[in-house]
Amino acid sequence: MEDGGGGSILESIGSEIIGVMSPVSICMFLVVLLVYSLTNTSASSAVRTAANLVYLESPTDTPAEKLEGALLNALVFVILIAFVTFVLVLLYYYRCTSFLKHYTRFSAFFVLSFMGGPIFLTIIQHFNIPVDSVTCFILLFNFSILGVLSVFSNGVPILIRQSYMVALGIVVAAWFTRLPEWTTWVLLVALALYDLVAVLAPGGPLKILVELASRREEELPALVYEARPTTNANISGSRGGSTLAGLLVAGMSQNDGSDHGVELQAVSASPRTNIGNYENEIASESGHMVINMDNDDEEEVEVVREDQEETSPLMAGNSRERSRSPMMYESTDNSSRRLNEVAVAEMMRPRRERDGDEMIEVMNGRGIKLGLGDFVFYSVLVGRAAMYDLMTVYACYLAIISGLGCTLILLAVCRHALPALPISIALGVIFYFLTRLLMEPFVVGTSSNLMMF
Amino acid sequence: MTVAAGIGYALLALGPSLSLFVAAISQKPFLILTVLSSTLLWLMSLIVLAGVWRAFLPFKTTPSSSAWLPYSILILSSVVFQEGLRVLFWRIYKKLEDILDAFADRVSKPRLFLTDKMQIALAGGMGHGVAHAVFFCLSLLTPAFGPATFYVEKCSQMPFFLVSSMIALAFVTIHTFSMVIAFNGYAEGNRVDQLIVPVVHLVAGMLTLVNLSSGGCIIGIPLLYCMALFTLLHCGKMVWKRLADSQNR
Numbered sequence: 001m002e003d004g005g006g007g008s009i010l011e012s013i014g015s016e017i018i019g020v021m022s023p024v025s026i027c028m029f030l031v032v033l034l035v036y037s038l039t040n041t042s043a044s045s046a047v048r049t050a051a052n053l054v055y056l057e058s059p060t061d062t063p064a065e066k067l068e069g070a071l072l073n074a075l076v077f078v079i080l081i082a083f084v085t086f087v088l089v090l091l092y093y094y095r096c097t098s099f100l101k102h103y104t105r106f107s108a109f110f111v112l113s114f115m116g117g118p119i120f121l122t123i124i125q126h127f128n129i130p131v132d133s134v135t136c137f138i139l140l141f142n143f144s145i146l147g148v149l150s151v152f153s154n155g156v157p158i159l160i161r162q163s164y165m166v167a168l169g170i171v172v173a174a175w176f177t178r179l180p181e182w183t184t185w186v187l188l189v190a191l192a193l194y195d196l197v198a199v200l201a202p203g204g205p206l207k208i209l210v211e212l213a214s215r216r217e218e219e220l221p222a223l224v225y226e227a228r229p230t231t232n233a234n235i236s237g238s239r240g241g242s243t244l245a246g247l248l249v250a251g252m253s254q255n256d257g258s259d260h261g262v263e264l265q266a267v268s269a270s271p272r273t274n275i276g277n278y279e280n281e282i283a284s285e286s287g288h289m290v291i292n293m294d295n296d297d298e299e300e301v302e303v304v305r306e307d308q309e310e311t312s313p314l315m316a317g318n319s320r321e322r323s324r325s326p327m328m329y330e331s332t333d334n335s336s337r338r339l340n341e342v343a344v345a346e347m348m349r350p351r352r353e354r355d356g357d358e359m360i361e362v363m364n365g366r367g368i369k370l371g372l373g374d375f376v377f378y379s380v381l382v383g384r385a386a387m388y389d390l391m392t393v394y395a396c397y398l399a400i401i402s403g404l405g406c407t408l409i410l411l412a413v414c415r416h417a418l419p420a421l422p423i424s425i426a427l428g429v430i431f432y433f434l435t436r437l438l439m440e441p442f443v444v445g446t447s448s449n450l451m452m453f
Numbered sequence: 454m455t456v457a458a459g460i461g462y463a464l465l466a467l468g469p470s471l472s473l474f475v476a477a478i479s480q481k482p483f484l485i486l487t488v489l490s491s492t493l494l495w496l497m498s499l500i501v502l503a504g505v506w507r508a509f510l511p512f513k514t515t516p517s518s519s520a521w522l523p524y525s526i527l528i529l530s531s532v533v534f535q536e537g538l539r540v541l542f543w544r545i546y547k548k549l550e551d552i553l554d555a556f557a558d559r560v561s562k563p564r565l566f567l568t569d570k571m572q573i574a575l576a577g578g579m580g581h582g583v584a585h586a587v588f589f590c591l592s593l594l595t596p597a598f599g600p601a602t603f604y605v606e607k608c609s610q611m612p613f614f615l616v617s618s619m620i621a622l623a624f625v626t627i628h629t630f631s632m633v634i635a636f637n638g639y640a641e642g643n644r645v646d647q648l649i650v651p652v653v654h655l656v657a658g659m660l661t662l663v664n665l666s667s668g669g670c671i672i673g674i675p676l677l678y679c680m681a682l683f684t685l686l687h688c689g690k691m692v693w694k695r696l697a698d699s700q701n702r
Contacts, residue, residue, distance in 0.1 A: 011481050391588060391592035394588065398489070398493045439500050439503040442502070443588055443592070447589045447593060448605065449524070449605075450616060450661060451662070451665075453654070453657075
């Protein structure tokens, strides 16, 4: 990292954003690959799932019928998700945390083995891989078990955890791409709207859940991708907390030094028989969230600083912050610096959980978090685009990634839980149809005549 | 042909950019973000152009000679639009540079070096180039992965995919390095560099018109590569000069 004349800021800015974007990109890429190579074999037999309970699309229907059916499907699916989420919130409210954890583990197992299994089978059949059934079964079982263990346990390296999150996303998204076309599009839009309401509206289930979790200083008992800066731990000393988000807000305000790790976070209630109800949000998960929320109105802009920034020279000037939440800071401030250094040093070690007071620091020691639901539905959109053409795939990919970037920047400005689906899905859908209707005839028309510019 | 051929065509068009990406860009997250946003900008410009030209397409090619004029107008308008976009991109970049410098002061790190600025320009240009290659070449490459190939009537010497990926490679080179030239020209107030970029782009676009005549690609593609080589050499010379200047200073 010494090139560029010893630590130019280009090397550090934006690494958090890339840390979130790259797994999303990998997930989308693999889903597209899967869809691309398998669509021929897995003939478009309409599967009946909870996402098309009401209406089973057939190619002969008129567009009006398809639209009506798709709307109904989406409505039912969203109501189902909302119901399940409320149940989960209720369970969490009454502190059935271990039940929720076991349930999440079970659903991870279910997804990996019973939904991933058929996908592996199709891959094996499609590429004629010579594997006998016993080996295949053992491999699948091992794969699933490791995945289940990695969901909440301490003993698994973060890299494995992250790859399992991506794998879960791929499997669920691959199933979702089997939905009929109209239903998929309406469903995506409906979910984006639901996400908006559930995270931002007062009384929205996800908002309640995140607030509860932050008040209790616990982790959400859900499938969440953590983009912790683990793999770069050795260089994080030089990265001195200059995320793009931090940078953007830092340009506007002088009030830094808030130590909150603002996190893109997601809750995913588990998938049930081919449905995942995945929702997502961005939460300020630090222990002082309530105080923050109260003060947000008074402070026009506040600076968001990610965890490592505490070790950066900009540390000064959080007296204001301290005066706001005296108790919290007295108890944590002394130890937080030390703990964060420890956290940096021990990045490769598994996460510490439920250590009482240490929870605040441990939480501060984490990066942006993104829900599995985002992975799934971004990938569903791209996978659906892949069934049309490669051009739409690129357009949708760019749209989704830029939507994610916008959400992250908004997160830096707003500093509370934000839904990650709406902007990306809106951009993705718009770009899909623009590309399909406008751009493709244009590009094909010019470049098939070998005209380029 | 098969998967191997498809991958080969894709690598022919994008291989140099890929190695450039791995070597120079991928280690610096900010540059990756620059590539992405520049790609998005180019995509949006393409969509706008497509929206404008959608009504007139496809041109009636039955009297084959009359297709020249509409295509040249199309290329002219597209190049003008995209060069306008380049100026916009420069404006945005200028603002960003100020913010970055302010931020660097705040975290008491050195400001952007000259090489940093050039790398940002390179990343921006690469976004444009990659977007070009992806939308004009790669997205038409899907059939190349299948069991056949495709020839166009006007250029029967080579498969269509080979021609388009070769043209795409030339354009990737032009786009990537002309952004460096342009940013440098804007920063220095160098009129020649500012003008040379649209001219190169326009000439390169017009050279593809040669492909309209039958067998034209045999002549058109070498000429296009001359333009690409010219851009490359000019960029190299300019960067060399600036680096030497800044070291002497």
